[in-house]
Amino acid sequence: MLTFHTAATQLRQARTELDGGVLVAPYECPERVDLVLKRIQQASLGEVREPEAFGLEPVLAIHDPDYVQFLAECWEQWCALGRKGEAIAWIWPTRTMPGDVIPDHLDGRLGHYALSADTSICAGTFEAAQASKDIALSTVRHSLTTGEPAFGLCRPPGHHAASDQFGGYCFFNNAGVAAQYALDSGKRRVAILDVDFHHGNGTQQVFYERDDVFFASIHGDPCHCFPYFLGHASETGRGRGDGFNANYPLAPGSAFDVWVQALDDALARLRAAECELLIVSLGVDAFEDDPISEFKLTSDDFSEMGRRLAGLGVPTTFLMEGGYAVEAIGTNVVNVLQGFEAAE
Ligand code: OKP
Ligand code: ZN
Numbered sequence: 001m002l003t004f005h006t007a008a009t010q011l012r013q014a015r016t017e018l019d020g021g022v023l024v025a026p027y028e029c030p031e032r033v034d035l036v037l038k039r040i041q042q043a044s045l046g047e048v049r050e051p052e053a054f055g056l057e058p059v060l061a062i063h064d065p066d067y068v069q070f071l072a073e074c075w076e077q078w079c080a081l082g083r084k085g086e087a088i089a090w091i092w093p094t095r096t097m098p099g100d101v102i103p104d105h106l107d108g109r110l111g112h113y114a115l116s117a118d119t120s121i122c123a124g125t126f127e128a129a130q131a132s133k134d135i136a137l138s139t140v141r142h143s144l145t146t147g148e149p150a151f152g153l154c155r156p157p158g159h160h161a162a163s164d165q166f167g168g169y170c171f172f173n174n175a176g177v178a179a180q181y182a183l184d185s186g187k188r189r190v191a192i193l194d195v196d197f198h199h200g201n202g203t204q205q206v207f208y209e210r211d212d213v214f215f216a217s218i219h220g221d222p223c224h225c226f227p228y229f230l231g232h233a234s235e236t237g238r239g240r241g242d243g244f245n246a247n248y249p250l251a252p253g254s255a256f257d258v259w260v261q262a263l264d265d266a267l268a269r270l271r272a273a274e275c276e277l278l279i280v281s282l283g284v285d286a287f288e289d290d291p292i293s294e295f296k297l298t299s300d301d302f303s304e305m306g307r308r309l310a311g312l313g314v315p316t317t318f319l320m321e322g323g324y325a326v327e328a329i330g331t332n333v334v335n336v337l338q339g340f341e342a343a344e
Helices: 006-009 031-042 064-079 104-115 125-146 174-184 200-206 257-271 301-310 326-343
Strands: 002-004 017-019 022-024 149-152 190-194 211-218 245-250 277-282 316-320
Touching: 002 125, 002 174, 006 125, 006 301, 017 277, 022 064, 031 211, 031 326, 064 104, 064 125, 125 174, 125 316, 174 190, 174 200, 174 277, 174 316, 190 257, 200 245, 211 257, 211 316, 245 257, 301 326
Parallel strands: 002 149, 149 316, 190 211, 190 277, 211 245, 277 316
Antiparallel strands: 017 022
């Protein structure tokens, strides 16, 4: 299988993540992609190709222009304020404030455009986010033009990024940008299946009122897990999007026997929706040893996941999301991709 990747994803080298009341080295680190690339080579998965530059137009097809401008300017403006650390949001428009006036001051703007405090903005963040969406776009274009499966080794990930908010290590919603590109290239309906441990709140929000993208997500129950405020089974879409959103919140501690039932149900829903392309938001943090997640999938389970995804029988684009057990991230990703290829 062809992989798309570029070293520009490493331009984000954040030093701080707010975690348990202290600033730690971020879980979403550049070594993640080094280790996936290493395993791709070891396993002879296939060629690794550079993406092409698509510019910001496909990003603006799903993200608000003021949000994109905020991301472009944030680091420079933060530095101009003489701040010592990285840019981290610390005040939000909460339920007791309307929040309908976007503040001028950067601290207020950070709160407006952030959905969590785990994700700093630092030098190179905007550039890495652009590289990541170019990887997603190049990968989906390859699947669209050849019908072949392909893997986009995106970093930073994307599925938590909403139309005008970053967080959960995500800035541009890579899967959403790719899905919109597929629609704008002539596809009538696209499926996004999110197998990352965390609910893809951003992807759900972007497409919630639309029937041209079917979004399904299998994730830790938001009553117990990040992002806490979205991802319940009762969220099924709105307006013409009603029936085109399917959430499978599972209890922390769930193993593959439970997980795979949700997968098979999600695949049946995708099949019934007659989607012409499958985009897999491929997080591998459902792994049993993941440091910030709570499912119990084994490395062999990821192979079986790949086999079952192939059963859908539609052109498939895999895009990297989370996965923080760095010692196993390469094995788990490549197991999905090789399981898929073996069953194709
Ligand atoms: C991103 B992706 C504790 C963790 C905070 C929340 C999880 C973000 C997951 N500092 N971050 O879905 O893998
Ligand atoms: Zn995750």
